[in-house]
Amino acid sequence: MVKIGLEVHVAISNVKTKMFCGCVNNVVAEPNTNVCPTCMGMPGSKPRINKAVIDSAIKISIALNCKVRNKMFFSRKSYFYNDMAKNFQISQYEVPLAENGIVEIDSKKIRIRRVHMEEDPGKIIHIGGGIINADYTLIDYNRSGVPLCEIVTQPDFETPKQAREFLDKISSVLEYLEVYNALREGALRVDANISTSGERVEIKNISGFRDVEKALQYEITRQENMTRRGQQIIQETRTWDSGSNTTKLLRKKEHEEDYGYITENDLPMITIKQSRLDEIKKQIPxxxxxxxxxxxxxxxxxxxxxxxxxxxxxxxxxxxxxxxxxxxxxxxxxxxxxxxxxxxxxxxxxxxxxxxxxxxxxxxxxxxxxxxxxxxxxxxxxxxxxxxxxxxxxxDMDTISDKKQLKDIIKIVLKKNIKAVNDVKSGKPEAMNFLLGQVMKETKNRADQKTVREIIEKYIEK
Ligand SMILES: [Zn+2]
Incomplete structure (x- = not known):
């Protein structure tokens, strides 16, 4: 049985600055110009929370029918990778912003496990190849510290099509909330996990809803083929290569606990009062x-x-x-x-x-x-x-109102298409459509179809 779960990363677009510093929340700039010591992860720099991000994330949580926590904190996710200069990502792990939501798609109800906030890493650009065989790699930290809201579903999808339906729905919801700009590059990125018979395989960082559907479809076929050959599916993380339309092994899957989360003590505990929730609820259109x-x-x-x-x-x-x-x-x-x-x-x-x-x-x-x-x-x-x-x-497109002019055109068309006229007489409706089409072409679509049909019928009856 196919089980699919999604982790959807939404770049929050309606806040002016990044999540933990004063840099502008805009990724479109000369590489590495929209940065400061905090989002570059310099030693001694301290984050401070952008309250507007929390408001936007709460709005999303409410719209997805989640229960928002009244107390929460941030954690550091150990992350030794070059797109996160300080070697950890500020995220929420132990206590997320919100939990237990429901999103209805056409065919079923999808349970939302959690919604949490985190900062975006920088952008990695591989030169001369893909993620595995690049000649060298460039990093743009403009995106580092951009606020993200992560929506995690339960593994409730049974088909890739349902997953795509869900993403379409989420995207519409986010646009209505005005927290997200679908036209922004990387506005919505998806990690998908899928199991067909045994272990869960994760596919990282897919952008584009069609690609999510394609990646999942590919993975189902790959896993089914392995099972048929008697091979065991192992837990691993793969990447989607939209060039070759295949998934490729990235690494053997680490567990969430392996990230060694510790509390982010540079940020305070956050309390969310009921009055704030009520206020935000009112803003939902x-x-x-x-x-x-x-x-x-x-x-x-x-x-x-x-x-x-x-x-x-x-x-x-x-x-x-x-x-x-x-x-x-x-x-x-x-x-x-x-x-x-x-x-x-x-x-x-x-x-x-x-x-x-x-x-x-x-x-x-x-x-x-x-x-x-x-x-x-x-x-x-x-x-x-x-x-x-x-x-x-x-x-020049006014409807031909002069009936005489229209009749003259129709007469010429009928004369040119004797065979079609005879076909109409012997009861072939498609011949009538053909004649109509010819008259429309002759009049550059300026004739009223109903009138044309009436005139043709009259002529043919004679
Ligand atoms: Zn900054």
Missing amino acids: EMAPEKVKRYQKQYRISKETAISIAHDPFLAEMFEQVVKKTDPEITGKIFAGVLLKTLNYNNIRIQQTNIRAEDILDILEKLEKKQITERVAELALRKIAEGKNTEKFLR
Whole structure:
């Protein structure tokens, strides 16, 4: 039986400074310029806690239905590795920030074991090869000390697909909470553990949800093949190589106790009062599941459409700006059917484009007034989503309102396609679609489909 657990590292983006020093919480800078003695781990430097990080982590914990501890402390995790200059990482081990949460995905409930805070190590860049065979390695400490929130699940996933579903869900939750920037490099990194028959194998540091799914799928096949050959699966840590789409052995697994945690006595014990929890609870906005329910009720759009839109807070925000002034059904269809698909196809998010609510409104208004056809509206939205200007495109795209002009075009198309006309007569519906397509092509999509169909039918009856 396949058992999968995830450890999700979230880079907290809504705090100005790093976790234990005054350096800016920004990894995009010349390498090793956004650093100070504390985040470089110089002897004698002392950490001080950034309270805003705790607030963000509490927000995450509450949103994941966890129980937040009222007293906690930080520990030093022995970590003899070059991306952590002081040779230990400040983390939480014995007492995490929060525990025992639940996250529902489509197919099941996933239990959250714990949520804790820790600092990010620096970034290692291998030159001339991968992690195992590089010529040399560069280290950028700009990331060292960036605040992380780690979400650890129970091994409740049975398939790689469920793991990916969970990550999609978590990412949406974090965006709604405004604690995370999905576009930031390494914003969400995952360690996955998986067992198929015997020992647990851990796959470290996978970024990209699709890669998590692929890595887990690879590992299932690898372990099943080993079992079939009578080989024993041993507990180990592996790394995902997205170039070759394989996992590779990193080291024989150490146990969590092997890290030799000791208390971080340079930081005080932290007490979290109920009033602070209540205050943070109030800041949690309306989340996707509630939005879905409201959209169905308020705008009478389908559940499926509502889910597609509400999943992305940026898309949902724009939808709500537009839908107030237009027909909700058409708006829902346009957002979920055209806009979202185009964005996904181009692999961009709406906040990365110049799309404004006014542009979409403009097109929808034209559509409602039947100045443009549905197809032209679709094409225009696609252009907007791809960052192109639509003013010129729309100028020549008014629906053909002159029936005589339309009839003339249709006559020519029918004359050119006698075979299709005969096929329609002998009852082949796909021939009708072909003729419709030809007329749309001839009119550059400026003809109303319904009218065209009516005219064609009339001509063919004769
Ligand atoms: Zn610093």
